[in-house]
Amino acid sequence: MNSLRTLLVAAATFLAVAAHQSIVLAEEAQCTCRYCESGAARAAFGVDLGNDGPHYAPVRKVDVQHIKLDITPNFKERTVGGKTTIRFVPLREAIDVLKLDAVDLSITSIEASTPVSEFDTTSKDLTIAFAEPIPVGQESWVTIEHHCQPQGGFYFRTPEMGYPKEDTHCWTQGESHYARQWFPCFDYPNEKSTTEVICHVPSDMTVISNGRNLGESIDPATNLKSVHWLQDKPHVNYLICVVAGYFDKLEDAAGNIPLGYYSQPTLSKHAAASFQDTASIMDFYQKEIGVAYPWHKYDQVTIRDFMAGGMENTTITTLTHNTIFTPATENIRSSRGLDAHELAHQWFGDYVTCEDWSHLWLNEGFATYYTHLYEGEKFGRDAMLYGLYRDATNRVLPGGANDKRPIVWKKYRNAGEQFDYRAYPKGSWVLHMLRSQLGEEMFRETIQSYLKEHGLTTVTTPELQAAFEETSGRTFDRFFDQWVYHARHPDLKIRYRFDPKLSLAQITLEQTQKVDDDVMLFHFPATFAFLCDGEMVLHTEEITDAKHDFYVALPSKPEMVQFDPEYTLLTKVDFDKPEDLWISELENAERAPGRILAISALAKKKSNKAIDAIQKALETDPFFGVRVEAAEALGKIHSDESRAAIRKTAMPSDARVRLALVKATVGDYQPEKVAELLEAAQAEKNPAIAAAWIEGLAKYSDAPVTQYLIASLDKQSFRNEIAEAAVEAMRKSGSSQYVPDLTEQVALHADSYTTRGLASLLRTLASLSDEKPEKLQSLEHIAPHLNDARNDVQKGAIEALGKLGLEDARPILQAYADASHNEELSKAAEGALAAITKQSTPQPTELIELRKQMQDLEKSNDSLQKKLDELEKKLEASEDVEKKD
Known part of the structure; x- marks a missing residue:
């Protein structure tokens, strides 16, 4: 009897092992490495592993009244050190411990108004224990001396990093929780305080910060200049900002508000056009909002390779240097939208701030909507509605189709998840619907009341709802419930x-x-x-x-x-609707979105009558956005009739419409027209439109086109726009014939490329490299850029090695995959390793043999299962006999 049981257990064990082997074989047919799994895990859990909410604003144990920062950035070593003094008052109960956010800070010493018995640091925080409790209401302070080489929050742009020496600068970025990476603080937006910054830099540098400049002085011993700034109205911690380095400055004013525009010396000659709207935006907002600009001054500073478009630090907005453009692009490039968005934040986000990130739309939705309102003020109502239309069709409706997250959502894993279409364009649309229902005047009264009641404080959505209800005398429970607290549309x-x-x-x-x-x-x-x-x-x-x-x-x-x-x-x-009704709407609708929706509907019908109506709108509609959409629609129809309609349309004077028409022209494959297309491309003077011609020509392999693309690599243009378009065209072509020219660009002209352009160049060289000798040569040119101090270039080089598919690159990539100091590069390396593994998967004959092994094993498993079933029946029968006996 025992032998029967032993045989049964052994059979079951073997069956389990065999089944496991089947699974392993199936997995190995797809991937033979561990990197995919680890990369997927990191992507799924993000930085706050296991903490998926709900998130609420932390309970404040003290009221922070003032923060004083005395810092010295070291541009050579890319470090920052100094002292932070925090003045605070305990709130509901006496405290004997003060806990501050502090990521990887080296704490040298701590002094306080109450003696410190001990302090302790971890990689995330600083805990200070006082010798005796500090009573409720007693004003106290701590001064912490610290030093760090920050991985975030404080950034440098120096010659050692590949930037022009004359553009050397550093800056800070606090939102959402990055200030803690360079000074100890309460790093959450439900705490406001006044702030003070003293920054020590080389004497020929400029320092810009929040509030008012209290003065400058030179230390004769160090020759460092000390610049002292004071923000005497409370604001949240993430809005503290310091920018220091070499800048050229332009000055302006909006009434009695001084405006300063700072840009890098290599870019400053083009800067004036980028800030030409600031004063008029300021004037419009004060009139429209009904609350005067609440701060002392307003500065804007461009940052080389800023991680976003802009950041609305109180009185000092930091902007991507890409906001600067040249007149050569006519009206295609503009800083107006970015300028208007960030300036609106000085009221919505800075003066009144969301209490926690689940209510972020109170910052970003307002800034997005008031940008549209300014566009309407400057160019008419159609311009405002066109912005809302593009937000809806390009972001909100596609993004929200299968998304069950509402605007106010607390189950995020990290704050970055909140900065998406829900906070920005959907939040903007909520405000637009409220304004449409209440009327413009009552909407203004509501916003004025909301800001005056909550100025210099933090808020949540119920405060805004209450303002609408108090002003209008009606309830908005259902409106906010369906649009803000529930998902979708x-x-x-x-x-x-x-x-x-x-x-x-x-x-x-x-x-x-x-x-x-x-x-x-x-x-x-x-x-x-x-x-x-x-x-x-x-x-x-x-x-x-x-x-x-x-x-x-x-x-x-x-x-x-x-x-x-x-x-x-x-x-x-x-x-x-019938086609005639859509054509009538295209001809008669008063507002641009109605005419654009008619174009979209007619494009789907693709009839000659519909194409004629769209082409007529392209030539005659009074609003540029309708003409742009008409050109794009014709380009997507892909018929002989639509191509004929495009060709018969004269090139418009408005560069925005011309760009759309060019993209439509080169969208289809027309080999019989290649000489004509090439001639038009060569004649184009606007670099933004020339870039569209270049990328559109990627589908042709004719010798003249090839020569034109190669010649474009050496064509001078602002921010290397033409050359980088040529690289993109070469990538799209998929032709290895461009590898020698791309190699030359990497070897001799890498410095002329923008950061993103160089990363693209490396990826393109790798993707077009063909045979192994060519791949090995490309590896030699790509690998040195793994040491570039610019994160985007490093990432581009890592991804390029993955595209090469060489096992020779695996040890290099593994080192980056194992690195823990930079999650973005680590994830890129894991992806590159997976790409190499995928390219080295078994050949078809090997796969066939592998599948055969799996089928044989499955058959064996089936046979074994039958035997196991028989053994189980025999065992049951034997047990029945024993019971009877």
């Missing part, structure tokens, strides 16, 4: 019929989105416009059900039937 299916006998328009409006705990059935006003014999009839229905039928009496059969004519509702619409 309504999907509408609209059907229209006309009863000629009764002269009635029948409308059926159905919400087709899936309604569940995360997505509500929306309630909203739906407005329709009917054009009857030249007269516009408007009708608004309050939609409360999943399906809503209604009738509208009309004087005659309408020539146009339009939904949401003022463009006031964030929704995806399926409106099935």
